[in-house]
Amino acid sequence: MERISSGKKLLAAIEEYIEDCRGREQKKPIFANVAGFCRFSGMSVNQFMQLKRRFPTDFEAAGAYFEDAALNSGATATLIGLYLRQYGFWGAPVEDEVSCDHDIYADGV
Numbered sequence: 001m002e003r004i005s006s007g008k009k010l011l012a013a014i015e016e017y018i019e020d021c022r023g024r025e026q027k028k029p030i031f032a033n034v035a036g037f038c039r040f041s042g043m044s045v046n047q048f049m050q051l052k053r054r055f056p057t058d059f060e061a062a063g064a065y066f067e068d069a070a071l072n073s074g075a076t077a078t079l080i081g082l083y084l085r086q087y088g089f090w091g092a093p094v095e096d097e098v099s100c101d102h103d104i105y106a107d108g109v
Helices: 007-023 036-041 046-052 056-071 077-086
Strands: none
Touching: 007 036, 007 056, 007 077, 046 056, 056 077
8 A cells, every 4th residue: 555645545545445345255244444444554553643633634534434334334333432432533532431439338338
């Protein structure tokens, strides 16, 4: 895959990856995703995320491509939401947070 030097090339590469996923004959459809795209295009996830600063408008459009592919993949809404948030395409990124409102010393076990 050639180096991504413009937003248009980014979107063209994502389209090519999504079509490659759709064209594969497997029992379960392949969920087009950022990690798979990075493997397909020969870049790291960090390099992909840096494209957000270089091509902000096209990067936002890339999110729509991945969202469309995810929604049409048959994956659960929960998985899709977590996935899209992870890469900043939808809502705030997911962060681990542990919340315990139950005090076993005061309330008992």
